[in-house]
Amino acid sequence: MSENHELFISGDGSHTLISPIFQTSYHSLHGAIQESEIVFINAGLEYLKAKSHQNIFVFEMGFGTGLNAILAKIWAAQNNIKLCYHTVEAYPVPMEVIYKLNYHNIIGNQQDFIDLHHLSWSRLHTLSEYFDFCKWDGTLEEIELEPKFDAIFFDAFGPSTQPDLWNIGIMSKMYDMLNDGGVLTSFCAQGAFKRHLKSAGFMVDALPGPPGKREMTRAVKVKMI
Numbered sequence: 001m002s003e004n005h006e007l008f009i010s011g012d013g014s015h016t017l018i019s020p021i022f023q024t025s026y027h028s029l030h031g032a033i034q035e036s037e038i039v040f041i042n043a044g045l046e047y048l049k050a051k052s053h054q055n056i057f058v059f060e061m062g063f064g065t066g067l068n069a070i071l072a073k074i075w076a077a078q079n080n081i082k083l084c085y086h087t088v089e090a091y092p093v094p095m096e097v098i099y100k101l102n103y104h105n106i107i108g109n110q111q112d113f114i115d116l117h118h119l120s121w122s123r124l125h126t127l128s129e130y131f132d133f134c135k136w137d138g139t140l141e142e143i144e145l146e147p148k149f150d151a152i153f154f155d156a157f158g159p160s161t162q163p164d165l166w167n168i169g170i171m172s173k174m175y176d177m178l179n180d181g182g183v184l185t186s187f188c189a190q191g192a193f194k195r196h197l198k199s200a201g202f203m204v205d206a207l208p209g210p211p212g213k214r215e216m217t218r219a220v221k222v223k224m225i
């Protein structure tokens, strides 16, 4: 199975993978690291930092290569902001594929990156003063988590690949998982996705997307007065 995960060098020099199950890439082919930084770190975490959050609960849909997770861990340490990072993954990437990824050439932190993959599932691990981490082995559809989150990194494969993960039911579930003032970000700017977010109760903004994408989405759970 692992030999079927094809490695691809994206536009910024960082690897992405092509999924043997879904026949699509894990990240933008224009730049994997660039996309993660713009969509999740900048539009999500920097947005909350600007609102003076010091202790941020993050939920990531789709652990995948672990790229978003390691970038978030690095960001937390650089900003002295504590993250409690939960992620769910239904189809873990085999370790032999993870070892081939070239992220350490660009962002360093290879041991931390590998450690994220070796950690046991479904247990909260304190990895540093600024980073608690828990990865759940299961599906987004089934997962029920106790804490409420401040940021959701909605990083499923796109709606044309996994339409069932972009519907109104899932967006309502994401809304319920967030604290008031919480934010969901996604690389996707599809009209139906934004309509489902609005129907679920979110205030939706179209932001400039990463290279190769005109727009992306940020949705905020506005506090009800």
Ligand SMILES: C[S@@+](CC[C@H](N)C(=O)[O-])C[C@H]1O[C@@H](n2cnc3c(N)ncnc32)[C@H](O)[C@@H]1O
Pocket: 025, 026, 027, 061, 062, 063, 064, 065, 066, 067, 068, 069, 088, 089, 090, 091, 092, 138, 139, 140, 141, 155, 156, 157, 162, 165
């Ligand atoms: C676009 S990739 C995520 C990339 C990842 N965030 C990263 O930084 O590498 C989507 C991920 O969602 C996972 N996935 C697909 N369907 C899922 C489901 N129903 N529940 C949980 N994870 C799922 C895939 O296996 C894949 O790892």
